[in-house]
Amino acid sequence: MVALASTFVHSLLDEAVAEAPDAVAVRDSVTAVTYRELAEASEAFAVWLDARGLRRGDRLVVQLPSRIELVALVHGCSRRGVILVPLNPAMKEFHIKSVLGNAEPAMVLTTGPALDVFSGLTDVPVHDMAEVWSLVQNLVGQRIPAPAELSVDDVAFLIYTSGSTAAPKAVICPHAQVSFASRSLQADLGYGPEDVVFCRFPLSWDYGLYKILLTALGRSEIVLAGEESDLVLLRRMRETGATIVPIVPSLAAMIAALAKRDSADLPPVRMFSNTGAALPEATIDALREAFPKAQVVRQFGQTECKRISIVPPQEDGLRPNSVGRPLQGTEVAILDPDGNEVPVGEVGEITVTGPHVMPGYWRNPEVTAKTFRQDRLGGNGLRLHTGDYGSVDADGYLYFEGRRDDMFKRKGIRISTVEIEAAAADIPGVRGACAVPPNGPRDLAIFAETELAPHDVIKELAKRLEPAKVPSICKVVDVMPLSLHGKNARKELAAMLDGAPA
Known part of the structure; x- marks a missing residue:
């Protein structure tokens, strides 16, 4: 512990x-x-x-x-x-x-x-x-x-x-929450003196x-490496001797695609760690094929507590649908709308307690009170209500179902954008996908980063999903637009749909 x-x-x-003191700490361009x-x-x-x-x-x-x-x-x-x-x-x-x-x-x-x-x-x-x-x-x-x-x-x-x-x-x-979260993450990830962490993400x-x-x-x-060109990504990973590469799905797909075309020796990567959005199984498989010695570590979290759960590297592949277990020294509880814990395996809101839970939002008391609440389950501190939905199994491993905003009903069935995006990512040739829930007269839509025709994407989704979960609209893009934090820019995509004929 x-x-x-x-x-x-x-x-x-x-x-x-x-x-x-004399070990290399930071390298930039x-x-x-x-x-x-x-x-x-x-x-x-x-x-x-x-x-x-x-x-x-x-x-x-x-x-x-x-x-x-x-x-x-x-x-x-x-x-x-x-x-x-x-x-x-x-x-x-x-x-x-x-x-x-x-x-x-x-x-x-x-x-x-x-x-x-x-x-x-x-x-x-x-x-x-x-x-x-x-x-x-x-x-x-x-x-x-x-x-x-x-x-x-x-x-x-x-x-x-x-x-x-x-x-x-x-x-x-x-400082207290930041340092605790860092030490708890390190306890699972196990960075060492021989590691070179290749970071493409801004410090913001x-x-x-x-x-x-x-x-x-x-x-x-x-x-x-945030200022490095995508074209030299693998070369720079090779030159620097990268052993750990933090990823989001879009970067993971890029690395896998580049590695498939690269004939030179690949970098000595031992670990890819993912966050930001669920990593599609097809992308995980592509990374494992290109880097057979590397572990692919799934993580789940929010800035409000830094990290909620992590799949320990040594357990890579054992629970392919899980986003891991709570950080050491922290707890996760799945609650119903009345604030009661739900039985094992049932879906509810993911809530978090522990020394990593931040105290709130700067000068935003109303949103703070809604998100950071006093713990009603016997604890003395704050309980973070994430707005994410999921379940835990009998061993305490967490399974993510989607955000509150990502859950919707269509044809009487409760659906998550996550499952639609996962099905799209399973289609050969689809590098990324973003599902946009229905809005008024506009039906469920999917954006796909691919060279496939829209009707082919819909056809393939119909092979993988129940009829009610198959989008009626597909838009193909060359590059999936992302938010500043590397997540699908769902709001912008929805605005594109709702501002033009579907």
């Missing part, structure tokens, strides 16, 4: 420095730094932040590519008690405006064209990271004492996520952000 460790985010880095060098840069960032007047609880909004300087800044903010607010580099002015109004930052750090965007939206100082990084490097060797009042219950990050509302909402992520997404914490715990190397 994982010790319920409550530490600061930067403590994870300091532990790595104490044990492996420009250079690489050791754990000692990364810690020194984070100390220098702390000095720079203090000189600019940022104090405990101040928010620092950053919109930056995933590079070494951003990793150093993560830990530098932690040392000063400054709350880091990382925004996806792809976030546009429309959403940036609402984030600035909600977060009320003391400062913004960005680069390139975004400098003008932020300067036009806020009166707080907006700094160019290119200039700041030069200044910070000149401060290496300087240190400043940590503020005496810092607490592990202080907020480390505000992570903005998409949701059912038009404006993004920020999950409050304190918790999936990318936690990777720099997990690699510190494992004394591993992380390769920040």
Whole structure:
């Protein structure tokens, strides 16, 4: 069982420095730094932040590519008690405006064209990271004492996520919850000093952000590859000696397709870890065929608690439909609409308790009260009501059925978009799929990333699904549109359908 460790985010880095100071910590497209060098840069960032007047609880909004300087800044903010607010580099002015109004930052750090965007939206100082990084490097060797009042219950990050509302909402992520979740994940994933983690995801997404914490715990190397071209993906994995590759379904399908066409030796990958959306069995099979020594680890979670469940790597393939067991030191309960636990095997809302459950949404008390509720099942803390539906088996393994928004009735039958998408992904030639529930007069639809004709997709689905679950509309796309967090952009696809003749 994982010790319920409550530490600061930067403590994870300091532990790595104490044990492996000269090991490579981070590599980007420009250079690489050791754990000692990364810690020194984070100390220098702390000095720079203090000189600019940022104090405990101040928010620092950053919109930056995933590079070494951003990793150093993560830990530098932690040392000063400054709350880091990382925004996806792809976030546009429309959403940036609402984030600035909600977060009320003391400062913004960005680069390139975004400098003008932020300067036009806020009166707080907006700094160019290119200039700041030069200044910070000149401060290496300087240190400043940590503020005496810092607490592990202080907020480390505000992570903005998409949701059912038009404006993004920020999950409050304190040091204690973040460090516990990281250590609990590491207990199952087992990153080690010989591992090289090839990360394509922005640090604005918790999936990318936690990777720099997990690699510190494992004394591993992380390769920040978000700026690499898709065309050189396998070559870069090979050059860097990637052993662990975090994936989402679209990236997994791309890697499998590239590997099938690549005649050179493949990278020494030992583990693919998936999140964001269910990984289709066809994609898992393709990865296993291309990388026969690699384990494919399924995970399930939400930023509101980081991770809900994980299939232990050593159990890969044993429960192919399960998303795993709860993180060590945490609990999952499946509840009915009245808040009572349902019997084993029955579907209900997935709820979560444990030291990883975040305290709520930043300055959003109504949604916080709805999602983070006092535990009525005998516990003293908060119970996260995920809005996801699933069941557990007799051994405590979780099975995901779909989100509340993804469940609908058609022809009297309760249906989940997940099962339709899984059936579509099983069709040879379909690289990705997104089901869009009926809306008024518009019937159930499926978007498929494929060269197949729409009627062929429908025909193949009819072979795999009950009649009521077969979409009547199919739209074929060259590339499946995704949200900023790598999930199917279902709302945008629905708007496309409802704004044009079906």
